[in-house]
Amino acid sequence: MDIVNPALHEYLIDHATPADEVLRDLAEETHRSLPQRAGMQITQDEGTFLTLLVRLTGARQAVEVGTFTGYSSISIARALPEGGRLTACDVSEEWTSIARRYWERAGVSDKIDLRIGPAADTLRALPQEEYLDFAFIDADKTGYAVYYEELLARLRPGGVIVLDNTLQSGRVVDEADQSESVVAIREVNDAIAADRRVESVLLSVRDGVTVVRKR
Numbered sequence: 001m002d003i004v005n006p007a008l009h010e011y012l013i014d015h016a017t018p019a020d021e022v023l024r025d026l027a028e029e030t031h032r033s034l035p036q037r038a039g040m041q042i043t044q045d046e047g048t049f050l051t052l053l054v055r056l057t058g059a060r061q062a063v064e065v066g067t068f069t070g071y072s073s074i075s076i077a078r079a080l081p082e083g084g085r086l087t088a089c090d091v092s093e094e095w096t097s098i099a100r101r102y103w104e105r106a107g108v109s110d111k112i113d114l115r116i117g118p119a120a121d122t123l124r125a126l127p128q129e130e131y132l133d134f135a136f137i138d139a140d141k142t143g144y145a146v147y148y149e150e151l152l153a154r155l156r157p158g159g160v161i162v163l164d165n166t167l168q169s170g171r172v173v174d175e176a177d178q179s180e181s182v183v184a185i186r187e188v189n190d191a192i193a194a195d196r197r198v199e200s201v202l203l204s205v206r207d208g209v210t211v212v213r214k215r
């Protein structure tokens with residue numbers, strides 16, 4: 001199922017602030033060196049959206065779950081003010097070694113604290129305070145429910161969580177689809193929609209992007 005009409009896709013990309021040379025090179029290298037995996041990378045319009053959201057919320061303390069080769073982390077970190085911090089979670093030394101090179105080029109290395117290991121463990125070890133301003137979840141779909149709860153507990157009132165791939169190529173509305181990831185995302189979407197602790201919207205941007213604000 002096309003979530004965004006293919007005829008509109010290029011038009012949407014062309015009418016957002018474009019990626020700079022660092023992000024263009026990163027996208028190109030990711031597609032060239034990891035062709036089977038490059039589809040995991042967020043797209044240019046999503047990167048611009050994350051940068052805008054971080055700036056609009058004035059976020060200083062951020063967490064990302066799912067770093068891969070670094071596109072979203074750069075999009076977030078470059079919008080943080082001086083002294084701002086992004087804790088980036090991933091399990092792959094290999095993929096994040098590419099991210100590290102591009103963090104240097106983007107001049108954001110000193111703002112990013114990369115934690116290698118299962119994100120659930122990393123998040124549980126973060127301070128048990130409402131200190132986070134912004135979080136982005138884009139990793140294993142069966143982990144989303146845990147990531148959401150651990151992050152929400154640490155989010156300040158007014159803080160924002162963004163979850164990627166919440167439409168699963170439209171498979172969320174096909175009840176015959178009982179695959180693990182789709183079921184997990186359906187459950188998270190239902191839980192967030194019913195969650196009185198937050199206000200939220202599920203946007204039909206790319207593969208579905210949910211934006212949550214803690215009350």
Ligand SMILES: C[S@@+](CC[C@H](N)C(=O)[O-])C[C@H]1O[C@@H](n2cnc3c(N)ncnc32)[C@H](O)[C@@H]1O
Binds near residue numbers: 070091092120143
């Ligand atoms: C969709 S990719 C992230 C794409 C990234 N946001 C970007 O902009 O390029 C998902 C990432 O989640 C990581 N991942 C998968 N399971 C994980 C887990 N349990 N804990 C932490 N990271 C995990 C993978 O190694 C992969 O790099």
